[in-house]
Amino acid sequence: MPRGYIIILLCSLQAGAWGQQIPRPEGSFNRDTARLGELLQYTLVHHHPATQEVVLPPESYNFAPFELVRKDFFPTATKAGISTDSAIYTLRSFEIEPVQQLALPVYILSNQDTTEVFATADAVVLHQLVKEVQEPLQVKADTELATVEERFNWPELVLWLVASATFLSLVWLIFGQAIQRKYKLYRLRKDHVYFASRYNSHEERFKKTGAMQSLEKAVSLWKNYLTKLERSAINSFTTKEIVEYYENDEEVNTALRICDKAIYGNVQTETEGETNLALGMLRRFAKSRHKTQRELIKNAKSK
Known part of the structure; x- marks a missing residue:
């Protein structure tokens, strides 16, 4: 077989392989650092052929080491045969690891099979307020009492007035x-x-x-x-x-x-x-x- 035909055949096979390859989604946090329990947003975007059916992670997904607070999704946008699905996940973490990563997947549905494709992991650095913990912990023994404003219990007064009026009315009736x-x-x-x-x-x-x-x-x-x-x-x-x-x-x-x-x-x-x-x-x-x-x-x- 002539050498030119071989080269053309190899190029054709390589192009087909690229056509069948599923693109990875893009996922990233809105900032690089976060405090313990502070809200932060993770944006997940996936571009895919319009004929492809894609599902983003639901609210029941395990977002460890983070906790889901809210999910905001956007309708699918299609242009020139390419569809874009996206969602913003509001998360928070109470873990104390200094660096915490998250990589969310998208689910490609085809016939009777489901393919899970993950985005590249993105990380946030935990901003620690306490640098060192002394052992044993020092407990503050002397504290000042806070002055609490005395409030009159109006509902209880109204209840007593109604009860008294009802009782007196019954007594007077009898x-x-x-x-x-x-x-x-x-x-x-x-x-x-x-x-x-x-x-x-x-x-x-x-x-x-x-x-x-x-x-x-x-x-x-x-x-x-x-x-x-x-x-x-x-x-x-x-x-x-x-x-x-x-x-x-x-x-x-x-x-x-x-x-x-x-x-x-x-x-x-x-x-x-x-x-x-x-x-x-x-x-x-x-x-x-x-x-x-x-x-x-x-x-x-x-x-």
């Missing part, structure tokens, strides 16, 4: 009427004790001195007490209106007319002590009305 009734009876008893004390004082003073001023104060106090007790403007009524209000009660009619005669006519009546008896009748009537109101309040529950 025992509200009883509480109101007890309070009214308490106020009724207190008002009567106060009236009886002052009325008896004016009555005794009138019996001893016969002063018209004491009699006027006793009658006025009696009218004011019944005004509050009956919730009616009895202190503004005339004697006739008061008698009519109490349905012509004999004791009220007699007592008020005797007192009016003594106050406005300056006469204590012909019979001695009649005015004193009139004051006694007014006191008994006030006590009777107090008992009536007390029974009405007690019986309000059944109504």
Whole structure:
């Protein structure tokens, strides 16, 4: 065979071999040094024929000695029959080796076979903050306490307020009427004790001195007490209106007319002590009305 044909054949075989060779991907870090736990980016780029199906490492890939934080991939770009796949892996490392390397592969899919092609390994140098460690370690025994700002627990306060309001609402719903009734009876008893004390004082003073001023104060106090007790403007009524209000009660009619005669006519009546008896009748009537109101309040529950 002529020598020229041999040379042409060898060149053809060499060109075919180059055509079948799979190009390696390109992988590199964005910087040469990194600190422990610091984020750094590794860029992986692969150029291949457009007819070739290529897969880049997924997030489940073992990136040791690094840990994957995030993966950002880009759509395949094709130009003049050449496709480009690329991705950026955000990594970090907690290993303490001074030099740490990484070479990521790409996976070429063809028929029923998968070919793994690695990029050239790229390395980063760990920037060590602690150059030397003294053994044994020196422990700092005396430390200053940091002042922590006291914060009011608003959620707990709101929770207590809601719980308290709910509890009080239930108590009022169950025992509200009883509480109101007890309070009214308490106020009724207190008002009567106060009236009886002052009325008896004016009555005794009138019996001893016969002063018209004491009699006027006793009658006025009696009218004011019944005004509050009956919730009616009895202190503004005339004697006739008061008698009519109490349905012509004999004791009220007699007592008020005797007192009016003594106050406005300056006469204590012909019979001695009649005015004193009139004051006694007014006191008994006030006590009777107090008992009536007390029974009405007690019986309000059944109504």
